[in-house]
Amino acid sequence: MPSPTLPPASLFETAALDWAGLGSMSCIVGAVLLANSILFRHPRRLVEEYFAGRPKRLHSIHDYIFNRVQVHVGFLFLVAGFAAQLFAHYQPAPSEPPRFPLIGVCLLLVVVVALEALGWWWSKRLFRKYVRRYLAQHPLDFETDTRLAREVGDLFDVQSAAEDTVQSYVARLRLELGLPAPGRVPPAAREKLTELADDE
Secondary structure, three states, rough: OOOOOOOOOOOOOHOOOOHHHHHHHHHHHHHHHHHOOOOOHHHHHHHHHHOOOOOOOHHHHHHHHHHHHHHHHHHHHHHHHHHHHHHHHHOOOOOOOOOOOHHHHHHHHHHHHHHHHHHHHHHHHHHHHHHHHHHOOOOOOOOOOHHHHHHHHOOOOOOOOOOHHHHHHHHHHHHHOOOOOOOOOOHHHHHHHHHHHHHO
């Protein structure tokens, strides 16, 4: 008498997923993100060092901040991977050899791409916050440092028009950042600008 055939297990059932394999893939993703990241100093310190005279471009600091975000995401995937492997260790032995978790890996890659995009957006937002706060605390003379004015303008998407002069461009830049001209802000108002930058 032929043995009855069992209905195929759903891909979302616990026994149908190779949790150990999926956990290993998650650990690999986390290790790659950690290897691609540099975690040395707080982004506030990087901004302060730049304006103190370090010969590096302003946008290069955003890369360091994004790497910090990757460190957190990498640790998240490592912890999730080890948790999945631990969960698989205490599951009953499967009746058939585990299959490669193709759908699980595809979902994992989608999550990785989404988190990387979110991390890039968040790091840029964080970078803008610290730059704005530094400029609120330490007003700079953009009129005499046009290179810095252009870099800050690029960071905050302040475009330069063909008819712009240095004064008109800097005026639009200060308006976009909510900054007064150098030497025209009392300490109390400067503290208020700092609080507004912190709230963003």
